[in-house]
Amino acid sequence: MGLLVQKFGGTSVATPERIRHVARRIADRYHGGHRVIVVVSAMGHTTDQLIELARQVTAQPPRRELDMLLSTGEQVSIALVAMALQDMGVPAISLTGSQVGIQTDGVFTRARIRRISTARLHQELDAGRVVVVAGFQGVTESMDITTLGRGGSDTTAVALAAAIQADECEIYTDVDGVYTADPRVVPSARLLPVISYGEMLEMASLGAVVLQPRSVELAAQYGVVIHVRSSFHDREGTRVVAEANLEKAMVVTGVTHDRNVAKIVIIDVPDRPGVAHRLFSELAALGINVDMIVQTAKQQHTTDLLFTVARTDLDQTLAIVRRVASELGTDDVRHDATVGKVSIVGAGMVSNPGVAARMFGALAAEGINIQAISTSEIKVSCLIDEQHLDRAVRAVHDAFGLGAHEAESEAVEASQA
Amino acid sequence: MGLLVQKFGGTSVATPERIRHVARRIADRYHGGHRVIVVVSAMGHTTDQLIELARQVTAQPPRRELDMLLSTGEQVSIALVAMALQDMGVPAISLTGSQVGIQTDGVFTRARIRRISTARLHQELDAGRVVVVAGFQGVTESMDITTLGRGGSDTTAVALAAAIQADECEIYTDVDGVYTADPRVVPSARLLPVISYGEMLEMASLGAVVLQPRSVELAAQYGVVIHVRSSFHDREGTRVVAEANLEKAMVVTGVTHDRNVAKIVIIDVPDRPGVAHRLFSELAALGINVDMIVQTAKQQHTTDLLFTVARTDLDQTLAIVRRVASELGTDDVRHDATVGKVSIVGAGMVSNPGVAARMFGALAAEGINIQAISTSEIKVSCLIDEQHLDRAVRAVHDAFGLGAHEAESEAVEASQA
Numbered sequence: 001m002g003l004l005v006q007k008f009g010g011t012s013v014a015t016p017e018r019i020r021h022v023a024r025r026i027a028d029r030y031h032g033g034h035r036v037i038v039v040v041s042a043m044g045h046t047t048d049q050l051i052e053l054a055r056q057v058t059a060q061p062p063r064r065e066l067d068m069l070l071s072t073g074e075q076v077s078i079a080l081v082a083m084a085l086q087d088m089g090v091p092a093i094s095l096t097g098s099q100v101g102i103q104t105d106g107v108f109t110r111a112r113i114r115r116i117s118t119a120r121l122h123q124e125l126d127a128g129r130v131v132v133v134a135g136f137q138g139v140t141e142s143m144d145i146t147t148l149g150r151g152g153s154d155t156t157a158v159a160l161a162a163a164i165q166a167d168e169c170e171i172y173t174d175v176d177g178v179y180t181a182d183p184r185v186v187p188s189a190r191l192l193p194v195i196s197y198g199e200m201l202e203m204a205s206l207g208a209v210v211l212q213p214r215s216v217e218l219a220a221q222y223g224v225v226i227h228v229r230s231s232f233h234d235r236e237g238t239r240v241v242a243e244a245n246l247e248k249a250m251v252v253t254g255v256t257h258d259r260n261v262a263k264i265v266i267i268d269v270p271d272r273p274g275v276a277h278r279l280f281s282e283l284a285a286l287g288i289n290v291d292m293i294v295q296t297a298k299q300q301h302t303t304d305l306l307f308t309v310a311r312t313d314l315d316q317t318l319a320i321v322r323r324v325a326s327e328l329g330t331d332d333v334r335h336d337a338t339v340g341k342v343s344i345v346g347a348g349m350v351s352n353p354g355v356a357a358r359m360f361g362a363l364a365a366e367g368i369n370i371q372a373i374s375t376s377e378i379k380v381s382c383l384i385d386e387q388h389l390d391r392a393v394r395a396v397h398d399a400f401g402l403g404a405h406e407a408e409s410e411a412v413e414a415s416q417a
Numbered sequence: 418m419g420l421l422v423q424k425f426g427g428t429s430v431a432t433p434e435r436i437r438h439v440a441r442r443i444a445d446r447y448h449g450g451h452r453v454i455v456v457v458s459a460m461g462h463t464t465d466q467l468i469e470l471a472r473q474v475t476a477q478p479p480r481r482e483l484d485m486l487l488s489t490g491e492q493v494s495i496a497l498v499a500m501a502l503q504d505m506g507v508p509a510i511s512l513t514g515s516q517v518g519i520q521t522d523g524v525f526t527r528a529r530i531r532r533i534s535t536a537r538l539h540q541e542l543d544a545g546r547v548v549v550v551a552g553f554q555g556v557t558e559s560m561d562i563t564t565l566g567r568g569g570s571d572t573t574a575v576a577l578a579a580a581i582q583a584d585e586c587e588i589y590t591d592v593d594g595v596y597t598a599d600p601r602v603v604p605s606a607r608l609l610p611v612i613s614y615g616e617m618l619e620m621a622s623l624g625a626v627v628l629q630p631r632s633v634e635l636a637a638q639y640g641v642v643i644h645v646r647s648s649f650h651d652r653e654g655t656r657v658v659a660e661a662n663l664e665k666a667m668v669v670t671g672v673t674h675d676r677n678v679a680k681i682v683i684i685d686v687p688d689r690p691g692v693a694h695r696l697f698s699e700l701a702a703l704g705i706n707v708d709m710i711v712q713t714a715k716q717q718h719t720t721d722l723l724f725t726v727a728r729t730d731l732d733q734t735l736a737i738v739r740r741v742a743s744e745l746g747t748d749d750v751r752h753d754a755t756v757g758k759v760s761i762v763g764a765g766m767v768s769n770p771g772v773a774a775r776m777f778g779a780l781a782a783e784g785i786n787i788q789a790i791s792t793s794e795i796k797v798s799c800l801i802d803e804q805h806l807d808r809a810v811r812a813v814h815d816a817f818g819l820g821a822h823e824a825e826s827e828a829v830e831a832s833q834a
Contacts, residue, residue, distance in 0.1 A: 057433045068513075
């Protein structure tokens, strides 16, 4: 007799047939005695189609009206899921973000949840109903409709789970869970039964996009257990929890990679205070996320400044960088959009020296040159030539014995020791 | 410097291009110094497509969820119209039924408006914005989304015009206005510059579907002037007002016809009190609208009972009629779905005896047999064989001198007299 939040993404509700499939999964939980809140996204590519429709009306859709438009996608889904449930004899009711009382700030297209009033939720749950909530959307204090940004339905699900203190927040997706590496690149990659919030957050921001990072932050803040699992079968997926590595003490949990990377180098930047601030605050103002930053003192009074951005932000970034560089007295701005990033993530890293060295060794053994390095307490990222990326991921994955086969033999060795 | 409500139907906003066209019309009014509230329907066939989607999920979509689903259609339209207006430099904001404060009862799929809170409307108008409101929808006191039934956007527009005491409620449509007869049947039919609420109501319920009857009732109740006009050009259409015939004293304003008619006759019904009540209350309970009712005493103690329903309700009606008839001791139930109705409407009829006789004479001269007659203070309807319907409309239209040519020659005669 638990209290569950289940979230289904756009692929899971893309057609009437899939909606009925999703409804059957929900019905199973309901008949199993659980109280269930369901969060759904817009059907299939609805959101993209609505954005395209807006662009046919105006080149620059105003953000408030874009949110008014986009929020209809989830509203269609919740109505249909509630219909499918009722058709199967499960009492169900759909609620928009506004109706469920998800109050946000007024930053249209990427609003943040401020509070959730749970009165209506409890009322419907107490009446024995499955509550089907529109993901991705909320309302401001003055009742204007907002959306939470791409992937915002994950955030809705976790926020609801936190607000009603659910036992678990199940995120149904088209992958089986979180793997030690992308299985398409590393065939021996293993499904992780459990992972910590911190590791998940690094994985998500490093390119293994399974959950919206904000939803993981929120889960960490409120201690919500997220269960990432497949909507196609019943096997358990990956649980994201506060402390994951306690029993198994694995140093490295997974290897991720990211191809959406571009490198920019400004040569001979004057080496004086405020230069980096000047440049990066201009980029931040445009919402451009700067990832790795490496500054190398080359000769007296000047340095080379290397940093990376998403490849999709490259053109916009270059325009600004060239202007700022020129104002700083240099015109030598170089860029490379054929780089990639390979990273190791693991909460155990912090207390295990030599982890980074082992990664560099694995890359060196493959003859792969490292162009830049960035580290945090639980991750090490290396910037390399994109053409070596898959090989790098496999080498690093092997080096830390993360594969299904290696893990087995390690376990055997451990028991023989 | 007036206060206007403008309503655009689904055809007018069917594509991004038409939405921009509509926005230009609104912008003209705005730049002309008017304060404007716009009401829009769902784009093109959106509502039908959403209903079809629901039917793919369940054979019997629950009404609350159907309203949740259908209301998205208008929400898409208002966002796009507001975007198009802003693109043209007109400050505009879209509001859902819920946001604008259109409160209804809880009868899903055919809710009735209870009250409109005008605070947000006035706030936006005072800020110099065009307010684009979703037609067809409202919310209950508990914030559940309702819809007002087919054509409900007309009702939204009139209700808003009443609530904010607008100078005029313009209903843009794909016809030029209200004609003395259907121009496709009677080529000489004339556009009526003005018509009374009562006449419009009879026209609407008699098959000349230009406005949702409920919207006309509401306009009559609050004295809202409705201006029915074309969305394709700028010419004036038909104004629906309290007293239309004062100056011109036309006895008959228009001729309408209706093909969606089926006749049912129950032979030898026992002639005792309560029989009609029994039958018609069962039909009413199913929402089946009974139109003409004629009871003919044939022999002692039994009568024949003739009545008409919409042809689309025939099967459902027959099932009930056969059961009730059998309980009353007769099994002789006949029906005919090849009938049609021709009607004359005119507020001047009441003070002009002989109007009905003139209509019957016109039909007799064409050799058309009248199967049943029903009258009100401002209309006379005759049930005839459907195959004679077009000819009947033309004959009656001629008999009352309603055509463009006749009206002209009458005017000439009058000036010569």
